[in-house]
Amino acid sequence: MAPETLTLIRDALALDPDQRAVIANALLQSLHPSSEPDDVEEPWLTEAARRLDTARDGSSETIDADAHYARLRASLAE
Structure with a gap:
């Protein structure tokens, strides 16, 4: 290197x-x-930035991953 x-x-x-x-x-x-045209990629980047901002400022609802997967496994077992 x-x-x-x-x-x-x-x-x-x-x-x-x-x-x-x-x-x-x-x-x-x-x-x-990216093979996507800018008019497709730009809205996704904007949405990703918006979601990151809401996660950082605490205004989005978060779900504990372990609890979510436990509920998912339980629903699939039914």
């Missing part, structure tokens, strides 16, 4: 989680460019 790559990785890992997510997303998109 090139020294420049190690420096980039070290610097990226020092960023806060939101900044690392932005970088990770950009790198993944560079490997797998």
